Amino acid sequence: MPDSWVNLSESLGADLHLELTGPGSRRAVLIRALRDAVRTGRLAPGTRLPPYRSLAADLGIARNTVADAYAELVAEGWLSARQGSGTRVAHRAEPLRPARSAAHRAPASRPAHNLLQGQPDAASFPRTAWLAAARRALTAAPNDAFGPGDPRGRPELRRALTDYLARTRSVRTDPDRIVICSGFAHALRLLFPAVLSGPLAVESYGLPFHRDLLAAAGVRTHPLPLDQDGADVGDLAASKALRAALLTPAHQFPTGVPLHPDRRADALNWARTAGGYLLEDDYDGEFRYDRKPVGALQGLDPEHVIHVGSVSKSLSPALRLGWLVLPARLVGPVLEAKGEREAWAGVTDQLTLAEFIAAGSYDRHIRRMRQCYRRRRDQLIDAVTTHAPHLRITGIAAGLHAVLQLPAGATHSDESTALRAAQWQGLALDGLSDYRHPAATMPPRHGLVVGYAAPSDHAFPGALEALCRALPADVGPQAR
Amino acid sequence: MPDSWVNLSESLGADLHLELTGPGSRRAVLIRALRDAVRTGRLAPGTRLPPYRSLAADLGIARNTVADAYAELVAEGWLSARQGSGTRVAHRAEPLRPARSAAHRAPASRPAHNLLQGQPDAASFPRTAWLAAARRALTAAPNDAFGPGDPRGRPELRRALTDYLARTRSVRTDPDRIVICSGFAHALRLLFPAVLSGPLAVESYGLPFHRDLLAAAGVRTHPLPLDQDGADVGDLAASKALRAALLTPAHQFPTGVPLHPDRRADALNWARTAGGYLLEDDYDGEFRYDRKPVGALQGLDPEHVIHVGSVSKSLSPALRLGWLVLPARLVGPVLEAKGEREAWAGVTDQLTLAEFIAAGSYDRHIRRMRQCYRRRRDQLIDAVTTHAPHLRITGIAAGLHAVLQLPAGATHSDESTALRAAQWQGLALDGLSDYRHPAATMPPRHGLVVGYAAPSDHAFPGALEALCRALPADVGPQAR
Numbered sequence: 001m002p003d004s005w006v007n008l009s010e011s012l013g014a015d016l017h018l019e020l021t022g023p024g025s026r027r028a029v030l031i032r033a034l035r036d037a038v039r040t041g042r043l044a045p046g047t048r049l050p051p052y053r054s055l056a057a058d059l060g061i062a063r064n065t066v067a068d069a070y071a072e073l074v075a076e077g078w079l080s081a082r083q084g085s086g087t088r089v090a091h092r093a094e095p096l097r098p099a100r101s102a103a104h105r106a107p108a109s110r111p112a113h114n115l116l117q118g119q120p121d122a123a124s125f126p127r128t129a130w131l132a133a134a135r136r137a138l139t140a141a142p143n144d145a146f147g148p149g150d151p152r153g154r155p156e157l158r159r160a161l162t163d164y165l166a167r168t169r170s171v172r173t174d175p176d177r178i179v180i181c182s183g184f185a186h187a188l189r190l191l192f193p194a195v196l197s198g199p200l201a202v203e204s205y206g207l208p209f210h211r212d213l214l215a216a217a218g219v220r221t222h223p224l225p226l227d228q229d230g231a232d233v234g235d236l237a238a239s240k241a242l243r244a245a246l247l248t249p250a251h252q253f254p255t256g257v258p259l260h261p262d263r264r265a266d267a268l269n270w271a272r273t274a275g276g277y278l279l280e281d282d283y284d285g286e287f288r289y290d291r292k293p294v295g296a297l298q299g300l301d302p303e304h305v306i307h308v309g310s311v312s313k314s315l316s317p318a319l320r321l322g323w324l325v326l327p328a329r330l331v332g333p334v335l336e337a338k339g340e341r342e343a344w345a346g347v348t349d350q351l352t353l354a355e356f357i358a359a360g361s362y363d364r365h366i367r368r369m370r371q372c373y374r375r376r377r378d379q380l381i382d383a384v385t386t387h388a389p390h391l392r393i394t395g396i397a398a399g400l401h402a403v404l405q406l407p408a409g410a411t412h413s414d415e416s417t418a419l420r421a422a423q424w425q426g427l428a429l430d431g432l433s434d435y436r437h438p439a440a441t442m443p444p445r446h447g448l449v450v451g452y453a454a455p456s457d458h459a460f461p462g463a464l465e466a467l468c469r470a471l472p473a474d475v476g477p478q479a480r
Numbered sequence: 481m482p483d484s485w486v487n488l489s490e491s492l493g494a495d496l497h498l499e500l501t502g503p504g505s506r507r508a509v510l511i512r513a514l515r516d517a518v519r520t521g522r523l524a525p526g527t528r529l530p531p532y533r534s535l536a537a538d539l540g541i542a543r544n545t546v547a548d549a550y551a552e553l554v555a556e557g558w559l560s561a562r563q564g565s566g567t568r569v570a571h572r573a574e575p576l577r578p579a580r581s582a583a584h585r586a587p588a589s590r591p592a593h594n595l596l597q598g599q600p601d602a603a604s605f606p607r608t609a610w611l612a613a614a615r616r617a618l619t620a621a622p623n624d625a626f627g628p629g630d631p632r633g634r635p636e637l638r639r640a641l642t643d644y645l646a647r648t649r650s651v652r653t654d655p656d657r658i659v660i661c662s663g664f665a666h667a668l669r670l671l672f673p674a675v676l677s678g679p680l681a682v683e684s685y686g687l688p689f690h691r692d693l694l695a696a697a698g699v700r701t702h703p704l705p706l707d708q709d710g711a712d713v714g715d716l717a718a719s720k721a722l723r724a725a726l727l728t729p730a731h732q733f734p735t736g737v738p739l740h741p742d743r744r745a746d747a748l749n750w751a752r753t754a755g756g757y758l759l760e761d762d763y764d765g766e767f768r769y770d771r772k773p774v775g776a777l778q779g780l781d782p783e784h785v786i787h788v789g790s791v792s793k794s795l796s797p798a799l800r801l802g803w804l805v806l807p808a809r810l811v812g813p814v815l816e817a818k819g820e821r822e823a824w825a826g827v828t829d830q831l832t833l834a835e836f837i838a839a840g841s842y843d844r845h846i847r848r849m850r851q852c853y854r855r856r857r858d859q860l861i862d863a864v865t866t867h868a869p870h871l872r873i874t875g876i877a878a879g880l881h882a883v884l885q886l887p888a889g890a891t892h893s894d895e896s897t898a899l900r901a902a903q904w905q906g907l908a909l910d911g912l913s914d915y916r917h918p919a920a921t922m923p924p925r926h927g928l929v930v931g932y933a934a935p936s937d938h939a940f941p942g943a944l945e946a947l948c949r950a951l952p953a954d955v956g957p958q959a960r
Contacts, residue, residue: 043647123623131614131619134828146796149798
């Protein structure tokens with residue numbers, strides 16, 4: 001064959017798997033094989049077939065035999081040949097396929113308005129800047145980036161995060177102490193039970209998904225009460241068995257208060273005394289709207305705080321990229337839990353995010369989104385203040401959601417009624433009760449958790465109007 | 481502020497977290513905060529500071545105060561200002577950082593020649609074509625692609641895989657029956673123990689990593705003997721408890737034989753009769769060098785075979801993308817094991833791979849690599865035949881590795897000696913014994929597993945020479 005493989009590969013169309021078996025001439029066998037491939041759907045309508053020469057070389061038969069077979073199938077209507085576009089599978093009725101799965105069809109109907117917490121505006125993903133960063137990053141990457149991955153994650157990304165988190169979140173660390181993961185849930189899976197053991201103190205209101213994940217890992221959780229200063233960490237010393245506490249210090253999830261400075265100090269003192277760890281879920285630390293930013297707890301004691309962040313709120317939950325900033329003595333155990341090679345985080349997004357941060361695009365995107373979400377938050381406050389002045393709005397200094405608290409004396413049933421009213425208006429949102437730890441002892445709180453980030457800019461006003469229609473009227477305490 | 485957020489975000493440099501607390505004027509407090517940020521390393525050398533106006537707006541102080549503070553710090557040497565590039569952190573001695581982790585330093589020394597199996601040539605990753613596909617895919621993607629991900633994976637990718645696998649691997653499926661994962665190990669984790677329970681039949685030689693992973697999940701494995709026709713599936717009926725078998729039908733790993741057609745039929749009959757499943761690890765099915773390609777087992781019975789593939793050998797193990805092609809009744813349970821949202825596979829690579837396949841770039845890449853690896857395989861055969869004609873080379877019809885079998889009568893000690901000789905020549909490769917199931921009862925085999933894909937094109941000849949120097953001389957049977 002006079003062609004080098006480079007020229008050959010460039011001249012080829014689709015790759016094709018054919019078995020030439022059974023009776024008859026080469027030509028007849030090839031025709032049967034191609035016909036079957038089309039009939040059974042292995043060759044989809046519109047698929048381009050390889051040029052005669054390539055298929056002939058692959059199958060070890062004469063070029064004319066392939067040309068004859070193609071011509072025959074064109075004549076029969078299985079293939080179609082057009083000048084300049086080669087030979088393709090003809091557009092015929094859809095082929096027979098095995099029975100479809102009945103399970104997991106598309107959901108019956110989508111709510112008209114998405115005010116679920118925890119989802120950034122998907123329409124604002126910075127596609128152009130991300131692609132530009134990907135181009136620079138993949139062009140500059142060393143070849144070994146495409147070999148088996150280091151479980152710590154790419155050094156480019158760990159360096160970029162070290163500087164970025166120091167600058168914006170007061171995190172003090174070193175690229176060697178960062179381990180890349182695919183998000184907060186993955187961080188929990190890596191830590192429990194391989195690195196830390198339960199019971200784990202958690203906040204009385206928090207993500208059920210995290211509690212379920214911990215329960216599945218055999219980790220018992222102990223709920224800390226919450227008040228206007230965040231989690232009551234005085235409770236940590238009550239149980240001698242506790243060795244770790246999961247906190248959301250910058251913006252308690254979902255009630256929205258920052259952890260009071262005295263509580264921060266108390267929590268760190270507990271960790272030092274008990275030889276324990278604070279697990280800091282910095283889930284939306286980038287989005288602060290007030291003058292007084294709240295730095296990461298980790299900066300106060302890098303040896304007792306495990307700081308976990310991700311791009312799920314800042315860029316997209318679909319990227320699946322997060323990081324653990326670890327105390328020195330936990331780096332080894334976490335890497336051991338992760339395994340010898342990177343099995344989770346893909347290299348292209350790691351390299352792209354590193355470049356995206358280094359080029360300042362991450363800063364620009366977060367500033368842009370911060371202003372967008374702040375504007376929406378202000379609109380939410382205006383609307384609720386106008387339509388339902390009896391509801392208190394809390395947790396609005398930061399983040400992507402607010403809590404509309406039902407008046408004092410409201411019950412679980414009032415919350416359910418409010419949620420049903422919201423559902424009636426086509427609104428997807430959660431009640432505060434959904435987040436309560438089943439073993440929590442603090443007095444229950446009732447309200448609606450309103451995420452204002454998920455809708456696109458053009459869909460937000462409509463969602464807000466629907467919310468206002470759904471909000472409960474002030475029946476006054478005497479009516480109860 | 482007259483600027484809209486778009487203009488403002490574009491004019492801004494780095495995002496910065498500062499806490500303005502303590503005694504003194506605003507100016508003094510700001511200077512102290514910035515100085516501390518530089519001294520503690522939170523602001524890395526070279527970092528660009530925000531323009532006066534932005535920082536002033538963020539902190540709620542006068543613009544002149546910021547300008548004064550910057551000027552003071554430039555005078556002190558903490559910052560540097562240059563025409564046109566704004567104010568940056570000066571290049572000073574590296575800041576103090578918390579103690580580095582002692583664990584997991586870079587390995588002491590890398591072997592000179594990498595002949596480990598299972599790694600494609602990292603230098604051949606098709607960066608340009610991948611970036612072009614990423615550009616088209618991210619531009620065309622709907623907005624909801626950047627919202628929380630469907631645990632099935634992107635429909636674009638599942639559609640592209642359905643057609644591709646039908647065409648090249650004879651897989652018969654439907655996009656609804658494909659679930660995206662991050663590779664074969666992730667597929668095993670999803671299936672065991674949530675969807676399938678042990679004991680699981682495996683081949684007597686196979687990846688220790690998979691056995692370890694199954695053991696960690698509490699799954700017992702039962703080794704099937706191997707011969708020249710692949711796994712002896714007659715053994716499946718011996719144990720009444722078995723409900724699943726993990727097989728490598730296209731190219732037994734690592735010995736390299738395809739599963740005989742009669743054995744395929746027997747295995748499927750067992751699965752139908754026992755109500756069990758065959759788990760098909762199609763780890764290198766794309767790389768076949770001989771005339772007779774071997775289609776996937778799945779095509780013969782889509783309701784009893786779980787077909788698992790990935791791009792780890794075909795593109796890069798660093799991408800972390802794979803797929804399960806499932807029997808209809810397992811789709812629901814696998815999705816349940818995966819969770820409500822996609823937690824693993826990133827959306828950008830999913831969309832890019834879909835476009836990469838649809839545009840024919842995947843076919844072109846595989847053809848190119850197939851010819852490259854086939855050439856290397858031929859060079860390996862030539863070299864071994866010349867330098868060590870007493871060694872049998874097996875498993876060469878397909879894949880990215882070959883087995884150099886030690887002569888009949890060789891012992892484990894002979895294999896260790898051969899591996900030490902290889903190590904002495906700077907070669908990284910494995911012995912066959914490394915892959916043997918600890919409970920295997922078949923007679924042991926001894927040999928070297930030579931991966932010929934990992935080195936770059938320019939490194940391969942050197943690796944081959946080193947291998948030839950390391951190969952054991954023929955001592956003849958009488959010398960034993």
